[in-house]
Amino acid sequence: MAVLTDVASWLLLSLGGVFVFIGGLGALRMPSLYTRMHAASVTDTLGAVLIIAGAILQAGFSLAAIKLALILLFLLLTSPTASNALASAALLAGVRPDRALPWRAERSE
């Protein structure tokens, strides 16, 4: 049983790591601020959920598991707030979403 939990936990942790890596890679590959933010949001949604789920399996039924679940909850509440703040600050600072790109949006309505 312990082996099964370990296997599931490592699967979740590794998969989470893959998505964090993809998020980082995307942040490097994307051409502009807003598109980079899209890529980075893979890290703090699917990446974070999988890694914390894996860690909860390792923690078992304990206070640590509850704390991890709460950390996930707070992360999912605060990360869009931070993204909104960043995006609206960029917009206010004059980073135009369509001008910052190498090509224009095909449809902007």
Place this chain on the structure above:
Amino acid sequence: MTHGESAAQVSQLTTRMLFLVALLSSAWLLWSGIYKPLLLGLGALSCLLTCYVARRMGYFDSEFFMLHFSVRLLVYLAWLAKEVVRSSLEVSRIVLDPRLPISPTIVDIDATALHPIDRAILGNSITLTPGTLALDVHRGVIKVHSLTLEGADALMSSGMERRVAALRKT
């Protein structure tokens, strides 16, 4: 404290603020589990700071707990989780594609009919979903940046604002 507040309002405000401080303090004490003077001091400081910021944001002026936990909320969260997973995979596929097939698009989501709190929920749901990002809210219209044209279309046809509006109906 702005002038023009009656004694009853002030006492209601004090009650609400004390309740929040009590809630935050007990959460801090339960979760840290370490009772050293430095940590207790930091805890007290952050509770008071949170309370001050919440007061400035007008948190105490409206109803205390606006969103009630209900089956409907759980259904919405399950739907949102499904959307987050789907779009995470979609964005990952785009990132890993050597051609990087993006087509950044801006769409306006009409949220004029929604309560301000629902607008916040909608905006945060949009931002939480990878591939779509709420840029700005102006007069109830949410400006959304989407990584791809298809993502923008999917958001428009998903009826997310309808789902959020349905949360409040009793």
